[in-house]
Amino acid sequence: MSTIDMEALCRLIRCHIQRLAFASCSLTSVVWLAIIAAQPVHIPVHDFPEVYRPSYTQVLSGVKGQTITPRVDGLSRIDIWARTDIKAGDHVTVRFDLKRDILSDSDMISGTIVFDRSSQHWQVRLAFDPAYISRDEVVYLRMESVLSSPDSSLHYAYFGGDLYSHGELLELDRLETPDQDLRFKLYRDPQFPKPIAWLEAAIVPALLAAEKAKGPPAWVVATLMIAIGSLGCLLVLSISILAARIFTIRHRNEATVALLLAITAAVVAVIAGPEAPIGKLWVPLS
Amino acid sequence: MYRSPLTDITTQKRLALALIVVATLNALLWSFVGRPGGGGPDEDAHFRTVNTMVRTGALAEFKGYPPGKFSGLAIRAQVAHEITPNALAIPVAITIAVIGSNDYAFNIHVARLFMVAVYPVTLWFSFLTLRRLFPDIPVAPIIGVTVMSTVPMFVLVHSYYTNDAPAIASSTIATYAIVRAVQSGFTVRDIVLLGVSLGIVGLHKYTGFLVFPATAFVLTWHFIRQPKRLVQVATAILLPAAAIASWWYLRNWILYGDPIGVAFTQAAVDASGGAPVPPRSRGYSPTEFVEDTNWIAENFATFWAGHGQHRIKLPSAAYLALSSLMAAATLGLIVGVVRQIRSRRLGINFPVLAVMAAMHLGLWTVSFWSSYTVDVALHGRYVFPTFLPFLVLIITGLSSITDWRGRFEAVVLMILPLMLAANSAYFIHSILPDVNY
Numbered sequence: 181m182s183t184i185d186m187e188a189l190c191r192l193i194r195c196h197i198q199r200l201a202f203a204s205c206s207l208t209s210v211v212w213l214a215i216i217a218a219q220p221v222h223i224p225v226h227d228f229p230e231v232y233r234p235s236y237t238q239v240l241s242g243v244k245g246q247t248i249t250p251r252v253d254g255l256s257r258i259d260i261w262a263r264t265d266i267k268a269g270d271h272v273t274v275r276f277d278l279k280r281d282i283l284s285d286s287d288m289i290s291g292t293i294v295f296d297r298s299s300q301h302w303q304v305r306l307a308f309d310p311a312y313i314s315r316d317e318v319v320y321l322r323m324e325s326v327l328s329s330p331d332s333s334l335h336y337a338y339f340g341g342d343l344y345s346h347g348e349l350l351e352l353d354r355l356e357t358p359d360q361d362l363r364f365k366l367y368r369d370p371q372f373p374k375p376i377a378w379l380e381a382a383i384v385p386a387l388l389a390a391e392k393a394k395g396p397p398a399w400v401v402a403t404l405m406i407a408i409g410s411l412g413c414l415l416v417l418s419i420s421i422l423a424a425r426i427f428t429i430r431h432r433n434e435a436t437v438a439l440l441l442a443i444t445a446a447v448v449a450v451i452a453g454p455e456a457p458i459g460k461l462w463v464p465l466s
Numbered sequence: 467m468y469r470s471p472l473t474d475i476t477t478q479k480r481l482a483l484a485l486i487v488v489a490t491l492n493a494l495l496w497s498f499v500g501r502p503g504g505g506g507p508d509e510d511a512h513f514r515t516v517n518t519m520v521r522t523g524a525l526a527e528f529k530g531y532p533p534g535k536f537s538g539l540a541i542r543a544q545v546a547h548e549i550t551p552n553a554l555a556i557p558v559a560i561t562i563a564v565i566g567s568n569d570y571a572f573n574i575h576v577a578r579l580f581m582v583a584v585y586p587v588t589l590w591f592s593f594l595t596l597r598r599l600f601p602d603i604p605v606a607p608i609i610g611v612t613v614m615s616t617v618p619m620f621v622l623v624h625s626y627y628t629n630d631a632p633a634i635a636s637s638t639i640a641t642y643a644i645v646r647a648v649q650s651g652f653t654v655r656d657i658v659l660l661g662v663s664l665g666i667v668g669l670h671k672y673t674g675f676l677v678f679p680a681t682a683f684v685l686t687w688h689f690i691r692q693p694k695r696l697v698q699v700a701t702a703i704l705l706p707a708a709a710i711a712s713w714w715y716l717r718n719w720i721l722y723g724d725p726i727g728v729a730f731t732q733a734a735v736d737a738s739g740g741a742p743v744p745p746r747s748r749g750y751s752p753t754e755f756v757e758d759t760n761w762i763a764e765n766f767a768t769f770w771a772g773h774g775q776h777r778i779k780l781p782s783a784a785y786l787a788l789s790s791l792m793a794a795a796t797l798g799l800i801v802g803v804v805r806q807i808r809s810r811r812l813g814i815n816f817p818v819l820a821v822m823a824a825m826h827l828g829l830w831t832v833s834f835w836s837s838y839t840v841d842v843a844l845h846g847r848y849v850f851p852t853f854l855p856f857l858v859l860i861i862t863g864l865s866s867i868t869d870w871r872g873r874f875e876a877v878v879l880m881i882l883p884l885m886l887a888a889n890s891a892y893f894i895h896s897i898l899p900d901v902n903y
Contacts, residue, residue: 226902228899229903230900231774231777231900385894385902386898388898392901393502393571394571394575395497401498407491408491411487419880420880422472422477425471426879439880442880446884450887
């Protein structure tokens with residue numbers, strides 16, 4: 181084979197490797213975006229500011245609970261945080277009950293989860309029918325755990341101060357120590373279907389904040405956010421085109437698409453990363 | 467041969483403008499959600515000065531502090547808000563007098579618009595400066611603008627009413643004027659621009675004042691062998707600067723007998739009774755002070771982010787990445803300077819680089835000293851008037867150890883949207899829960 185043929189062959193191989201790299205980059209990004217897009221959308225309505233660092237309380241009695249009073253209609257999800265230390269072969273079973281009356285089991289919705297490994301960062305997502313709780317109605321989240329052996333342990337994240345004025349952390353269905361709260365985050369159901377629900381999830385917390393700050397009307401804030409988002413998308417597109425021009429001369433279209441998808445996937449990971457299913461446990465209550 | 471698509475000035479400019487528009491709209495959004503009077507440190511106190519101006523139709527006058535004003539507090543005032551120059555407060559007060567209402571929240575949102583409005587000015591002059599300093603690195607001005615658009619604390623100071631944003635803008639314009647003047651050899655146009663910009667600096671917060679010794683240094687460097695010309699140019703710069711700014715200091719002198727106002731304010735703080743005694747007066751050594759207040763870590767953390775009363779920080783991974791980046795840049799800076807000195811080829815940018823380093827590190831030193839000897843206050847935002855010099859140092863440092871051309875430039879470009887996303891993530895996951903709580 182002549183030198184020229186060898187060079188042409190090398191170029192061809194390099195060209196195919198480059199196309200393969202772009203294709204796999206696009207595919208990985210699409211898979212990631214599809215995973216995020218498939219997640220149910222919930223609108224955050226209550227969270228504790230990051231500045232408050234939670235402590236962890238070990239479940240010794242077997243039953244802990246928190247009373248919650250949502251300030252909105254359509255509450256559909258409660259997230260709580262837990263730690264487990266589980267010895268090999270052991271497990272911890274936790275039954276979550278959501279009920280209107282602390283002492284009565286009527287009209288209750290429940291779900292169960294089994295922890296069979298140790299982790300410091302469990303985020304448990306309790307999902308339920310948004311029609312179950314109405315605005316300003318007090319509900320009780322009861323968490324009853326059964327340890328297969330006393331060597332294992334379960335801890336819930338909580339705050340030592342009274343950070344949530346609409347409820348209390350209970351022990352064995354009673355108020356043992358006042359002014360403590362479980363660390364939890366509340367979400368409501370979106371009013372629109374996807375993809376508008378994503379927009380709703382992004383915009384609604386800002387609208388609430390602007391209302392609290394006595395800022396401009398909601399439509400101004402919403403328009404501004406949409407303008408920022410649209411310009412941001414245009415920037416991502418422009419940067420993808422520029423980066424593709426730097427990366428390759430031959431396959432600019434493939435490169436642009438691959439980089440656009442990769443950047444979009446990375447941006448989604450940074451912004452919506454906490455909604456990714458990795459490390460989270462879904463517990464449907466019914 | 468490799469040719470960056472950003473060497474096309476139009477492409478580079480359009481990209482920078484798009485970033486500036488996004489950053490400005492973002493700051494506007496942040497300003498909408500900030501609690502009136504509590505959008506950031508000291509907002510209420512600064513706005514009270516504007517309110518006085520609106521009510522009296524004249525500049526606010528310092529009448530001393532009420533008894534026990536600083537009693538039990540950790541910090542004391544450095545200079546009273548009525549004595550510190552802040553010329554932008556004048557148009558703010560006039561606007562509120564014309565279109566304002568009795569609603570405190572409405573007025574403060576109007577005042578915040580001025581802070582948002584100076585943000586693109588700062589960004590644009592930073593872009594122009596970086597473009598002049600790094601003509602061989604077309605991505606450098608874009609990185610600079612992106613960093614300035616995405617550092618949460620930098621966005622925050624442009625979204626609530628304070629005297630920081632105009633001090634940053636005026637100092638940035640003056641820095642641009644210094645670079646222009648050095649590169650052009652002090653043409654008449656540049657001398658006038660420098661004089662005017664120094665005048666504007668003189669009418670804003672003292673944290674911007676390091677551009678004065680910086681100007682003196684570059685002037686001396688440039689005209690070291692022409693003393694007569696040095697005096698002529700210095701006078702030509704000083705005249706417009708003095709014409710613009712001197713009235714404020716004369717007013718202070720007449721009213722308080724103290725043009726700068728530090729001594730007068732400190733006497734008033736002491737007279738109010740119960741104010742904390744500065745660490746130095748208490749016999750603390752600088753080391754003890756740094757250890758007790760966690761000065762370095764707290765300043766570093768709040769330089770990047772510190773929203774609200776509790777100064778909400780970034781995730782620890784972000785600080786780790788930023789520390790690594792700064793360590794790499796510092797290493798590169800040292801390598802670059804040693805290389806230049808060994809080769810005895812100090813380029814035209816050498817005095818500029820020295821000035822940038824002196825301005826940024828100098829402001830940290832001033833911030834430390836005032837905190838140690840006077841007010842005990844510490845916050846990373848105090849050095850923001852030298853954010854542009856900080857960026858120059860970082861880019862110069864990284865340039866010594868990396869080649870910005872080719873694929874690395876593409877990777878850098880791809881990081882920019884991630885920086886914007888990280889800023890949005892801070893807004894969504896840190897600021898909004900804090901405001902909505």
